[in-house]
Structure formats: C-alpha cells, structure tokens
Amino acid sequence: MSSLKPVILIVEDEFLLRMDSVEVIEEAGFEVIPAGNADEAIAILTARSDIHLVFTDIQMPGSMDGLKLARFVRDRWPPIKIVATSGHVRAADKDLPEGSVFLPKPYREAELIATLRNLTGIA
Template structure:
C-alpha cells in the first residue's frame, strides 16, 4: 500500500493515516488532505490501523475517530501509538463524546476535535505535528457531508463535493 501526494510522488515525511469507519467522512477528509499535498493512507477501523502502522513506517500522523467498530477504539489506537510508535502524531475526533471523556483516559497530550469540524483546524494541528505551515484550503467536515467555506462554485450533494483554495 503506497500513499501518494497529489503530485503522485510518495511523501515520506507528510503521510497521514486517516482512521474513520464512516466511509463518506473518511473519503472527504482524505480528499482535503490530498488536495493540501499530504500523502494519505486510509483505514476503516482501529484494528486495521494497527496492522498498517506495524508495517508502514512512512506514516507521520494518525487522524482517528474515537468510536468505531472492532476490538479497538480510537483512544485504544492512540494508546497503542504512544507505546509502539512514540513521537508519531495523533489527532482524535468524535461526534458523540466530549474531549474530557476521551483525553482524560490517555496519558499525554492528544489533540481532540469535536465533529463537525473545519478542515482549517485539522490543518493547524498537522502544521504543529509536522512543523511547517502549508497553503490553506478550508472545508467543514460534518457527519455525512462537507460544506465548502469559500463561496466558490462547487458541486455539492451527499456524494459529491470539492475542497476550495482561497
């Protein structure tokens, strides 16, 4: 499994593993990340993410939903990362849990986003993790849809959307 940037070249330093069981949200976030120049690897469960992380050393950050099917939650995945891949960035997100419910169970600082969230916030966290700002795009990621923040023409429906660049 090879992650590629939008230019088609594998990006060893800026690869994000997106772990989300809602396919629409996962595809939307992955699309925004790729449009922003990140290489992306996708997983539908934390169990699958652990297998990917054990085999793929290129990944520099994990973005994970908290509540997912399978044996492991996103918080369990964050704990696994802290033990097995120290120094790897982790961002957690949830639409059903509050930050204090999630982060309190973890030892260490783990950024948390409540759904719905704006891609700009994800971008700011990735800038901190990877240590360098990039050109900005902004879209709002919601349960089942992404809303463009920029007032540029875009196709929008449950299954079609675009990220826009200012």
C-alpha cells in the same frame, strides 16, 4: 520510496467521512492512507515506518475504539502524533496520550489542516 510530504493515517469507519477527509488532507499537501478501523490501522502502522500522524475517530466498531488505538500507537510508536475526533464523546486530556489533540466534530477543514500542519511541523 520516501516522500517529502508528511504521511497521515486516517482511521474512520464511516466510508464517506473517510473519503472526504482523505480528499481535504491530500489537497492540503499531505500523503494520506485510509483505514476503516483500528485493526486495519495497526496493520498499516506495522507495515510502514513513514507515518507521521494518526487522525482517528473515537467511536469505531472492532477490537478497539479511537482512544484505545491512540494509547496503543503511543506505546508502540511513540514519535507518531495523534489527533482524535468525535461528534458524540468529548475526550478529556487524560483520555488521550500526552501531546495528542482532540477535535470535536463537526470541525472546520481549516482547523483540521492547521492542527495537522502544526503537529507535523509544516508551516
């Protein structure tokens, strides 16, 4: 069941923001899998080998925030790209794994889609 569309895992604890992101990213031609927190995201990543990119909020409840999740993903699944976002904290380059992208909230949909296309190699 491999799709030609890149698969994006969205990790966002606020339901409405998560659903909004899913809609925007699907409309841009990606396959999207939503997760409510880092534990859910890790369970999905463990079960699926087709995820290209993790788009995560930094501030989340649960066992790890988005920065810890980003480092965990990079350690365990090095090829997966990471985009982190937050409206409250600004992530410096040293806070995220190399090659990751930080998008401050509120971001423009076009900016998000361009970033995702750039990282997944879709022109």
